[in-house]
Structure formats: structure tokens, C-alpha cells
Amino acid sequence: MKKYLILLLMGGLVTACKLDNYDPPASELSGRIVYKGEPIGVEYNNVTFELWEPGWGKKGSINVNVDQDGSYATKLFNGDYKLIIPSYQGPFKSIPNAETKSDTIPVQLRGSRTMDIEVIPYYMIRNATFSGGEKKVSAQFSIEKIITDASAKNIEEVALYISKTAFVDVRTNIASQVIKGADLKTMTGIQMQVTVPTITPAQNFVFARVKLKVSGVEDPIFSAIQKVTY
Amino acid sequence: MKKIHYVSFLVLMWVGWSCNDQKFLDKDPTNILTNDKVWQSPNLVLTVLVDLYDRYPEVQSTEKWVEYANFDEAFASSAGEYYRHKNQEYNYDWWNYWDYGYLREMNLFIQKCTEATQLDEASKKRFLAEARYLRASFYFEEVKRMGGVPLILEPLQYDFSGDPTYLQYARAKESEIYDFVIAEMEAIKNDLPSDPNTKSRATKGLALATEARAALYAGSIAKYGVNTPQVTLPGGEVGIEASKATAYFQQSLKASEELIALGQYALYLKKPTDLSDNFASLFTDKSNNAEAIFVKDFKLKSGKTTDWTIINQPRSVAEEQQGGRLNPSLNLVQSFExxxxxxxxxAYTDASGANRYFSNPLELFAGRDARLAGTVILPGSQFKGKTVDIWAGYQLANNTVVSGDNFGARKVLPGKTTEEQVVGFDGPIDxxxxxxxxxxxxxKYQDPTVGSGQLGTRSEVWWIRYRYAEVLLNAAEAAFELGQNAKAAGYMNQVRKRAGFTKDLVAADLTFDRIVHERKVELAFENHILFDMKRWRLAHVVWNGNATDLTTQPGVATETSTRIFGLWPYKVYAPGTDQNGKWIFKKIIPSNVTNPHRFRLGNYYSLINEEIRSNNPKIVKNPNQ
Structure with a gap:
């Protein structure tokens, strides 16, 4: 008797899940934040944009995180979404959408889709090259000022960060060199260098990238991350 | 036969029931007090008011010890709380506060009290003023944490029509909430008793102290908000126009000076010969304490007691197998002038970086602000009449360290044969x-009475929310911001004299950094640090996420301080040398401090969660989140 009861219960457990469940979101919206096709590097977990799907009872956005290399990916249900990059997010300004004449970008999702989002950054870091040797990591890069009209902003500081892992910014760096915007002599061929501290456990490589912070904008711009052996 | 019985019984019941008149159903409940009953008796009204007092909101208090460990002031020496030092960022919803249920009850109280006919005029006036004080305090707390919030001054009633839109209020401007708080304090101050011995209920002094604090906050947000232009909203829900700063500072100074002129409050100075002890007693001495203005009181054997001493007592003199949770940081300790x-x-090392030797660990801290030893239990100092046992181990002649991994661990030192204690009963052990x-x-706030550290006894030390020294510092800051440096120095010197400073500051000494610093050391662990750093717009500068070394300029307000440092004393074991038995110090960073703190711009005003914004579309989101 008991045996049957247990069997029955187990059967109940197995089947019960089927009834009230539905498939998880399967369509993937992915892409990059780009300026003229070139991705814009940012801090991880600190730049997000919002997706809104109108027509539901409660209002609330789906927040999508932008990764360090400017890419993003999110799983969604098929539907018509409105994409908004809030003005305080990222080191860039959004371009008014041709269709909506505002910062709202309509997104029709019918199955997975790749979509790059074009924006205008305040600056771009160009031709960043890194080299390592003798316990030092050096970087050379140029800065291009993209926004030059009335809304242009100054450079607060530039910095070279190195990190043990592929997460490289102010939070995770093990060594850095910072140049204040006022002390920046040139915009081309800027050279920076840091000494690599002792790393335990020892590793003969670090990850490096260059940051540019625009004054009055919280999120800095980054170059691509590069693994450097020293 | 049986059936007939049942039927007749049923009929009988029905008849018996229906025969009763209306009175049967209209009985007074015996387990709750009805509105009519309550609003006849001042004693019963007071019980309602006490509940409102009890829900007074705050972030840090002696009942929430761990909230002190969120910044750079203290380390949380408790296994479940290390994450506070491992977090890189503060979530946007930290410190958020949206208690409109509490507000509604205060509005109901005010409405019913106004309508009450059977209360005598004197108590009615006082109750109303107290409820308005608490309501304004609620709005003050909301505006500190969230910015402008919907200003609702009457209990809202839903009509069940299916359309709640008429209950949806938009957020007021940040300045409007501050204006409301200031105006309420002005309106009620003369309805409240002007009695300095009333500490746990609202008084005239308290209304003035609150007004001074609120106006000062508003003034500094107006003035320093220009440094963070992103932390504003176009509707003014966050951010105050710079042009309003002067008026707020004037208002604040006026309120502080009115309180000072009352002459009812004074700095606590019962032990002028030992100013450190005096400073510690200020927080624990509840008899004739002229400094406390508003407190949350506790009483032994009443069910309303506090466990601050149980939680934080030095482990070596503890009355339970616990204590020692809150460890002030070297960042704070070195801030004392x-x-x-x-x-x-x-100066624990000399110019060349070699250790300096001390015959007593307290020597290193000699000649400092008396508030240091009043705020912090230093190695070698006493608590409850016993010397605490803080030392990290023996430093040998060859620079190796012998230490243990448990309180008072024992080991055999080189050249000896028997085990002896090699680390203090208070640690430090990483x-x-x-x-x-x-x-x-x-x-600070640790109760020196015997039994205060026992779980079965606990402590009745109160928690001071407003005290006279803060009023003086508010006056000093407002005067400084208005360019009246001589006056500012005068107020500040009163507080500094009590801390043992014999040389007065003169007008030329006063700087913004001085103001920031004085509040930091006087008001440490008193629920000020977060709101001060926010209103000065310094939080994102000081807690900027950079993993820098400990600053060497403790007097500079903008110095980065994102990680907690410690300073460990060691005993020297080098028989045959002069240094044997002396003390050295080493600066350390606890291994659980793995990440620097980063206060983002979106932390200045906490997140209003999606549920609230979805229920009321008129609520705009705070900036930078």
C-alpha cells in the first residue's frame, strides 16, 4: 500500500511541472554599442539601457547590461519593444531615431536578431597599442574629440589600468597611471607606463586598457582590453 | 423520533436567536480600544503617539550596529558581514525609504486629534505639535534619502471606484520638502514644551535643532550641488538652485542661535579632569545630561533594552562569549588631530621606515584630541576597569612574528620550554x-555598568539623535558658509575646548576642510556620515572606487578613503636587547577588505523601486540609476 502511495506521489511530482509552465524566452537580441561601426568600451555592470514592451498592465523596463567591449545580449520573448538609452548612461549621446524622431528606437523581435546601436561618443581612443617587458606595461594611443559643438566636454583624466583578470577598470586594477586632463599636453601619441606589482600566484601576463573620463559624465570610455606579457 | 428532536431543536435555536434585540449584536469589543474611547483620554492618546515615536526612521543607530561598517569608519568583525568590505559598489536601492503607511497613520492622528472634543486644550495642542514634528521628521528623512517625495498632508481614502488616479501625487521639489520641514518647525516650536529635561519627546529645543539641521542640509545641497550637475532632475525633485543657498544658511544659523539663546542646553562636562572619559560618559550618562536634546530611551526590565554593549564589548572583558563586532578603522583613528x-x-616608524619602540601602546596615541579615546577603545586602554588585551603577537629579533589563531593562543617562544600566551585575548587575529x-x-555608547554585556540583562543606555554639540557645529558651518568666520570659529572652539584643545582656532584657520573634519570626529557613529557626505557632494569623491593607500593627509576633505586600514600592536621578544618587551606597530589591511568602496552618482538619491513607479506613473525615477 505504502509503495503505491510513494509511486503515486512521485508520479505527481514528475508530471506536475508540465501543466503550469511555459517556455523560457528564446529569442536573443544582441549587438554592440558602436560609433561608425567601432565598438565603444565601457565599465562592466555600469552601463545599461532599457527595453520597454508596451501593452502590459504594469510598467517596468527590462534593463540590459553592456559588457566591457561594448557588446550586449539578452534573451527575450518575441514582441515589439522600445529601446531607450537613458541620457545619463554611457560616455556618449544617443542619436535621434529617424522613425520616432526621439531617442526611442523601435525594436521588432521575431526570432533572434543582431543589432548594433549607433551613438555619438564625446571622445574616441584611437590606435591604442600595448607592450610589456621588464616588469612594465606601456601604452600608446591617440584621442579624437568627436563632439565639438556647444555640448562638447573636456577631458577629466586619462588612465592606464592593468589587471590580473580580463576585467579591467578602476575597481579591479592592480596598478594604474593617471594623467589629469589639464596636464594632457597632446592628443596624439600619448604614452603611459605602469610598473607591474608582484602578483601571487605568479603569472607572466596582465590585461591592460586605457580609460578616458569626460568631465561631467560618470561613465568613462575605454579602449579594447589586451593581454600583455611582461 | 430522532428527526423530530433535531427539528424542534433547530426551531428552538432559531427562535432563541431572533428574539434578541439589536443590543446583542452591538457589543463593545473587549480586546481593542475604539476611536471614541481613545480620543477621550490623554493617556490613551499618548500610547498611540508612542507608537509613532517608536517608528522614527534612521539609517544608523545603536540598534543597527552593522550600518556603521558600510563606509570607511569601521570594520565589521562578524563572519556574516564581511561582504560589506568586499562589495565594490553600493546598490542603488541602499538606504531607500518609502514608508507612506507610517505617514498615513500620522495624518490620521493629526486629523483625529484636531476633531477630538473631549481632550483638554493643553494636551491637544501638545499632541498635535508632536505629531506634526514626527511627520516633518518623516519628510526630512525621505528627502535626505530619496529627494523630493509626494507631499501628502491628509489621510487619503480610496473610494473603491476602480480608478485610483486621484490618489496619485507627483513628487514635490527637493527644496519644497525642506521648506515644509523648516516651516513646520517654526509653526510648532511654541506649542511644544520648552523643557530641557524632556528628552524622549519633542520640545521647543528639538524643533529648533531639527530646523537648523534641515536648513543646513538644504543650503549645502544648493551650494555644493553645482559640483555634480548630473545629480539633478529637470522638475527639481532632486537638486536645489544655487541661488537659494544663502537664505537656507541664514535660516539655519538663526534657528541654531535661537536654541543657543534659550540657554537650556550645554556641553556635557561632568568630568573636566579626564576629557576622554567625559566624552564617553556624555553618551551613557542619563542623569541631568544637559547636552542631549532628543533621544530614544531604553529601560532595563521593561522589554525595551539595547544590545550595543553585548555586540561590541571587548572580547577580553566580555560578559558573554561574544562582542567586539565593530572595529573603528585607522582611517578614522588617524583623523583625530x-x-x-x-x-x-x-609615527610608528621613523623617517627611514624603521620601527619605533614604545614602552606602552598608548604612547603612540598620546597628545591627541581627547575624543579619540572617548570614541575608540585603544590598545592598552581600559574598559569596565580592566585593561583590554589587544596585541597581535611577538615580534622576534629576526623580524619574524610568533602569533596564534585563537584568542589568547599559547605557543613556545624560541629559547623557552613552556608555552605562553602569544596573542591578545582581543586579537587582533585576521x-x-x-x-x-x-x-x-x-x-562610544558602550555601557560601563556591570551586566550591560549580558544577554539576560542588556543595557538601558539611550541613543541620542540630537545633541547640543551638533547644534554648535551646525551654527559654525552655517556661519562659515555665510562668510562669518569669526563667529564660526567661536562656536567651533566651544566644542573643541571640550575635546581638550587649549589653542583656539581663529577666523583665518577656518576652512571647508576644517568643518568637514570637525563633524567627522565629533559625530562619528552618530548617523551623520552618509548624509553629510551626500549633502557636501563629497561621497563620490572620497569613496571613488580607487584602491589607494591610506591617506597621509587626514585633514583634507577630498582625500580618497575607500578601504579600511588597521594598526596592529606587537610585543617585541628579543632577550638581551633594549627593545625586549617594548611595543611596535604595523599598518595592515584586513584580508576581508578585498575591494574599495565606490559611491556612484546614482547613490546620492536612492532608487524608488519599480513597484512604486508602476503604481503611480507620476513618480519620476532618480537620476543616474
Whole structure:
């Protein structure tokens, strides 16, 4: 008797899940934040944009995180979404959408889709090259000022960060060199260098990238991350 | 036969029931008090009001010890709380506060009290003023944490029509909430008793102190908000126009000076010969304490007691197998000035970096602001009449260290045959909870009475929300911001004299950094740090996420301080040398402090969660989140 009861219960457990469940979101919206096709590097977990799907009872956005290399990916249900990059997010300004004449970008999702989002950054870091040797990591890069009209902003500081892992910014760096915007002599061929501290456990490589912070904008711009052996 | 019985019984019941008149159903309940009953008796009204007092909101208090460990002031020596030092960022919803249920009850109280006919005029006036005080305090707390919020001054009633839109209020401007708080304090101050011995209920002094604080906050947000232009909203829900700063500072100074002119309050100075002890007693001495203006009181054997001492007592003199949780940081400890009005880090090494030797660990801290030893239990100092046992181990002649991994661990020292104690009964031992992992314990509010550290007894030390020294510092800051430096120095010197400074500051000494610093050391562990750093717009500068070394300029307000440092004393074991038995110090960073703190712009005003914004579309989101 008991045996049957247990069997029955187990059967109940197995089947019960089927009834009230539905498939998880399967369509993937992915892409990059780009300026003229070139991705814009940012801090991880600190730049997000919002997706809104109108027509539901409660209002609330789906927040999508932008990764360090400017890419993003999110799983969604098929539907018509409105994409908004809030003005305080990222080191860039959004371009008014041709269709909506505002910062709202309509997104029709019918199955997975790749979509790059074009924006205008305040600056771009160009031709960043890194080299390592003798316990030092050096970087050379140029800065291009993209926004030059009335809304242009100054450079607060530039910095070279190195990190043990592929997460490289102010939070995770093990060594850095910072140049204040006022002390920046040139915009081309800027050279920076840091000494690599002792790393335990020892590793003969670090990850490096260059940051540019625009004054009055919280999120800095980054170059691509590069693994450097020293 | 049986059936007939049942039927007749049923009929009988029905008849018996229906025969009763209306009175049967209209009985007074015996387990609750009805509105009519309550609003006849001042005693019963007071019980309603007490509940409102009890829900007074705050972030840090002696009942929430761990909230002190969120910034750079203290380390949480408790296994479940290390994450506070591992977090990189503060979530946007930290410190958020949206208690409109509490507000509604205060509005109901005010409405019913106004309508009450059977209360005598005097008590009615006082109750109303007290409820308005609490309501304004609620709005003050909301605006500190969230910015402008919907200003609702009457209990809202839903009509069940299916359309709640008429209940949806938009957020008021940040300045409007501050204006409301200031105006309410002005309106009620003369309805409240002007009695300095009333500490746990609202008084005229309290209304003025609150007004001074609120106006000062508004003034500094207006003035320093220009440094963070992104932390504003176009509707003014966040951010105050710079042009309003002067008026707010004037208002604040006026309120502070009105309170000072009352002459009812004074700085606590019962032990003028030992100013450190005096400063510690200020928080624990409840008899004739002229400094406390508003407190949350506790009473032994009443069910309303506090466990601050149980939680934080030094482990070596503890009355339970616990304590020692809150460890003040070296960042804070080195902020206390030298008695010649200069700032300096601790000289535990000489110019060449070699250790200096001390015959007593307290020597290193000698000649400092008396508030240091009143706020922090230093190595070698006493608590409850016993010397605390804070030392990290033996330093041998060859620079190796012999230490243990438990309180008072024992080992055999080289050249000896028997085991002896090699580490203090208070630690510091890295990663061992309840040990003084920074080398320090907190002293402020720790109850010196016997039994205060026992779970079965607990403590009745009160928690001071407003005190006279803060009023003086508010006056000093407002005067400074108005360019009246001589006056500012005068107020500040009163507080500094009590801390043992013999040389007065003159007008030319006063700087913004001085103002920031004085509040930091006087008001440490008193629920000020977060709101001060926010209103000065310094939080994102000081807690900027950079993993820098400990600053060497403790007097500079903008110095980065994102990680907690400690200072560990060691005994020297080098028989045959002069140094044997002496003390040295080493600066450390606890291994659980793995990440620097980063206060983002979106932390200035906490997140209003999606549920609230979805229910009321008129609520705009705070900036930068």
C-alpha cells in the first residue's frame, strides 16, 4: 500500500511541472554599442539601457547590461519593444531615431536578431597599442574629440589600468597611471607606463586598457582590453 | 423520533436567536480600544503617539550596529558581514525609504486629534505639535534619502471606484520638502514644551535643532550641488538652485542661535579632569545630561533594552562569549588631530621606515584630541576597569612574528620550554570574528555598568539623535558658509575646548576642510556620515572606487578613503636587547577588505523601486540609476 502511495506521489511530482509552465524566452537580441561601426568600451555592470514592451498592465523596463567591449545580449520573448538609452548612461549621446524622431528606437523581435546601436561618443581612443617587458606595461594611443559643438566636454583624466583578470577598470586594477586632463599636453601619441606589482600566484601576463573620463559624465570610455606579457 | 428532536431543536435555536434585540449584536469589543474611547483620554492618546515615536526612521543607530561598517569608519568583525568590505559598489536601492503607511497613520492622528472634543486644550495642542514634528521628521528623512517625495498632508481614502488616479501625487521639489520641514518647525516650536529635561519627546529645543539641521542640509545641497550637475532632475525633485543657498544658511544659523539663546542646553562636562572619559560618559550618562536634546530611551526590565554593549564589548572583558563586532578603522583613528591643532598620521616608524619602540601602546596615541579615546577603545586602554588585551603577537629579533589563531593562543617562544600566551585575548587575529581586526574597538555608547554585556540583562543606555554639540557645529558651518568666520570659529572652539584643545582656532584657520573634519570626529557613529557626505557632494569623491593607500593627509576633505586600514600592536621578544618587551606597530589591511568602496552618482538619491513607479506613473525615477 505504502509503495503505491510513494509511486503515486512521485508520479505527481514528475508530471506536475508540465501543466503550469511555459517556455523560457528564446529569442536573443544582441549587438554592440558602436560609433561608425567601432565598438565603444565601457565599465562592466555600469552601463545599461532599457527595453520597454508596451501593452502590459504594469510598467517596468527590462534593463540590459553592456559588457566591457561594448557588446550586449539578452534573451527575450518575441514582441515589439522600445529601446531607450537613458541620457545619463554611457560616455556618449544617443542619436535621434529617424522613425520616432526621439531617442526611442523601435525594436521588432521575431526570432533572434543582431543589432548594433549607433551613438555619438564625446571622445574616441584611437590606435591604442600595448607592450610589456621588464616588469612594465606601456601604452600608446591617440584621442579624437568627436563632439565639438556647444555640448562638447573636456577631458577629466586619462588612465592606464592593468589587471590580473580580463576585467579591467578602476575597481579591479592592480596598478594604474593617471594623467589629469589639464596636464594632457597632446592628443596624439600619448604614452603611459605602469610598473607591474608582484602578483601571487605568479603569472607572466596582465590585461591592460586605457580609460578616458569626460568631465561631467560618470561613465568613462575605454579602449579594447589586451593581454600583455611582461 | 430522532428527526423530530433535531427539528424542534433547530426551531428552538432559531427562535432563541431572533428574539434578541439589536443590543446583542452591538457589543463593545473587549480586546481593542475604539476611536471614541481613545480620543477621550490623554493617556490613551499618548500610547498611540508612542507608537509613532517608536517608528522614527534612521539609517544608523545603536540598534543597527552593522550600518556603521558600510563606509570607511569601521570594520565589521562578524563572519556574516564581511561582504560589506568586499562589495565594490553600493546598490542603488541602499538606504531607500518609502514608508507612506507610517505617514498615513500620522495624518490620521493629526486629523483625529484636531476633531477630538473631549481632550483638554493643553494636551491637544501638545499632541498635535508632536505629531506634526514626527511627520516633518518623516519628510526630512525621505528627502535626505530619496529627494523630493509626494507631499501628502491628509489621510487619503480610496473610494473603491476602480480608478485610483486621484490618489496619485507627483513628487514635490527637493527644496519644497525642506521648506515644509523648516516651516513646520517654526509653526510648532511654541506649542511644544520648552523643557530641557524632556528628552524622549519633542520640545521647543528639538524643533529648533531639527530646523537648523534641515536648513543646513538644504543650503549645502544648493551650494555644493553645482559640483555634480548630473545629480539633478529637470522638475527639481532632486537638486536645489544655487541661488537659494544663502537664505537656507541664514535660516539655519538663526534657528541654531535661537536654541543657543534659550540657554537650556550645554556641553556635557561632568568630568573636566579626564576629557576622554567625559566624552564617553556624555553618551551613557542619563542623569541631568544637559547636552542631549532628543533621544530614544531604553529601560532595563521593561522589554525595551539595547544590545550595543553585548555586540561590541571587548572580547577580553566580555560578559558573554561574544562582542567586539565593530572595529573603528585607522582611517578614522588617524583623523583625530594633535592637541596643537595640526594633523598627522601616526609615527610608528621613523623617517627611514624603521620601527619605533614604545614602552606602552598608548604612547603612540598620546597628545591627541581627547575624543579619540572617548570614541575608540585603544590598545592598552581600559574598559569596565580592566585593561583590554589587544596585541597581535611577538615580534622576534629576526623580524619574524610568533602569533596564534585563537584568542589568547599559547605557543613556545624560541629559547623557552613552556608555552605562553602569544596573542591578545582581543586579537587582533585576521579573519577571526569578534577580534579587533583593525586593532581597535568602539567605545562610544558602550555601557560601563556591570551586566550591560549580558544577554539576560542588556543595557538601558539611550541613543541620542540630537545633541547640543551638533547644534554648535551646525551654527559654525552655517556661519562659515555665510562668510562669518569669526563667529564660526567661536562656536567651533566651544566644542573643541571640550575635546581638550587649549589653542583656539581663529577666523583665518577656518576652512571647508576644517568643518568637514570637525563633524567627522565629533559625530562619528552618530548617523551623520552618509548624509553629510551626500549633502557636501563629497561621497563620490572620497569613496571613488580607487584602491589607494591610506591617506597621509587626514585633514583634507577630498582625500580618497575607500578601504579600511588597521594598526596592529606587537610585543617585541628579543632577550638581551633594549627593545625586549617594548611595543611596535604595523599598518595592515584586513584580508576581508578585498575591494574599495565606490559611491556612484546614482547613490546620492536612492532608487524608488519599480513597484512604486508602476503604481503611480507620476513618480519620476532618480537620476543616474
Amino acid at each position: 594633535k592637541l596643537d591643532n595640526t594633523f598627522a598620521t601616526y 579573519g577571526l570574528e569578534f577580534s579587533a581586526q583593525t586593532g581597535f574597538y568602539v567605545r
